[in-house]
Amino acid sequence: MKNLSTLVALAACTTGLLAGCGIIQDSPDAAQAPQPEPTETEASPAVDPADPYQSLSVNMVAQSGTYFPDGVDGVSFGCSDTLVTIDTVPIHADSPQEHVSAAIQFLLDDSQYYHGSPAVTNSLTLSETLELGEVEVNRDSVDIALSGDVVVQGQCEAYRIQAQLYGTAALTAGIDDVSITVNDEELNGVLGLEPFDTAQLLNDHADS
Template sequence: MTPTHQPRARVLVSAGSIGLAVLLAGCGSSDPEPEEQEVPSNTIPQPEVEADDTVRLPLAMVSPDGQAQAAPLSGEGTLEDEQAPGSPVEETPDGEQAQEIEIARTAAFGCDDTVSVIRSVPTVTEDPAVAALEFLIDDELFSHGSPAFSNPLAASEELSVDSVEVEQDMVRVALSGEPVTTGECESWQILTQIETTARVATGATDSEVTVDGQPLAELLGLPADRDPLQINEIER
């Protein structure tokens, strides 16, 4: 979906500079081939870069009411119904269009909510994770589509993304500013939006989110010691 505004981290880069590594073997090398590492099951591949150097940002928004009932997922992540709630395309007030295709969904959390991952239209950025989080924070619309995917994180406009770093299977999101929440249910939604967006954008299986050095969960009064929430990639 085309963002309603320009992300702060839009920088033109070549397709080869985002997540692409090429191993060159010297002629006659006798080094053994590296062992294949097992890929954790609780992960989503990070966004692929298009041929024109663009990437579709993964945006985690709270699922529409009844999403799990209206479009349930099988154990393999396939949709049991062909159509998920939410308009495929929505035109924003400035005439731009937002794509509303759900590509992944979390397990239930907090107040029995789920978070859906939808994708933006192709965007040029050197850091998809930072750009996706900045889009959610700067979003001028609280909801998208009908039934609506909602973005509670949009109210926290004073938040800034300082860095997103990946170490092995952990993605660490450092924010500054002040999150805005109306209560415990929305606090769970905001935390899960950030964690899910960062994990899907980087392919990490776990996450750590801090605001000015303090764990966001602790700042919101939520349990800090939690297992990573399962994210199911949706297959159609």
């Protein structure tokens, strides 16, 4: 069974939800737990690229029809869902490969499908046998190898898994050319989907 490490506590919230977010808890009842009162959010200090301690930027999903009082910013995809970015507490990583590996591993280790209220979701929680293998970050491309089984419950979930994995890799590396394989087969093919537009995600993030 998956256990989420101390990384799970999120230091910042989904993009666009700064006024109504809470810290993710390890408890299985976290989705039903009362959320902290909204607080004022101050601008974060500029990130020092030389600092080995950096937050991870991971993608989760605001599903279509979920109402967020203050709105939600992100890329629309699949079944009219929105891909949103969440920052974790800073972690130590000495290289781009380690940052990408940690971000993908974060999604794979997460055992909670729902986070927060209103909730964002992580569709990777269902794929309990999925394991991260090699990660290679080149100047213009990112290659990630996974093994195990991708559990898909319907086409909407397939879109969400695709967007979360390709989006997280692209956003973390700052590179839109991402290849992700599962048992040596490209994830897009495993899911039966056209490639996800990672360039759209990077452009949207740069403009925010």
